[in-house]
């Protein structure tokens with residue numbers, strides 16, 4: 001199996017795909033599963049190069065990450081699904097909105113941007129992990145992902161995520177950094193036809209609330225929501241995240257076929 005995935009929730013419920021961020025695994029959605037499986041059959045997968053998902057022989061690109069999702073829907077014989085992705089997973093969601101809108105009903109993208117960072121920064125990070133392994137990025141990840149207050153009060157939540165990051169295969173992580181170096185959807189935002197909820201974290205310094213606002217300005221059916229969180233808003237603000245995602249994804253569901 002090239003891309004590992006798992007399914008939770010009732011078999012006859014509409015399918016919701018969850019897409020993780022750089023350096024995490026499907027475990028990062030743990031706080032979503034009890035709430036989301038009340039409404040959806042939830043498909044979690046590990047982004048190419050993460051967990052036990054293969055990195056593959058070809059360079060990883062945003063298109064490739066998007067095609068991995070389409071291939072999974074084809075494999076499961078699902079015509080249309082909902083999608084929720086965070087950070088790199090959010091970019092995958094925007095790519096799908098632009099290039100495969102006929103396969104989705106509604107899309108949520110959290111803590112993301114049409115262009116995350118700069119090419120040189122991603123190339124440098126890829127080179128660092130290829131040369132030194134995951135420790136340098138793992139040491140600084142908690143600062144990028146959470147506010148100091150959340151880190152201080154929730155070490156039992158934060159440290160398992162950092163351990164998962166440290167366990168990510170260095171080449172898989174580096175290949176996704178290379179994908180981020182090239183991924184740029186800024187000129188394609190006006191061609192994303194699906195209803196899309198764009199969630200920002202008010203303390204997120206990786207993908208800022210201005211990045212999220214810029215998506216909403218250009219994408220025709222995008223809605224903005226800000227949560228009191230840093231980069232991993234689904235972890236730090238799980239209850240509000242879940243409630244807004246469910247409300248958005250189930251709106252109009254009776255008019256939208258899902259199989």
Ligand SMILES: O=C(O)CC1=CCC(=O)O1
Nearest residue numbers: 021022087088089144206
């Ligand atoms: O740099 C990080 O660890 C945060 C991040 C950037 C893109 C992504 O998916 O996560």
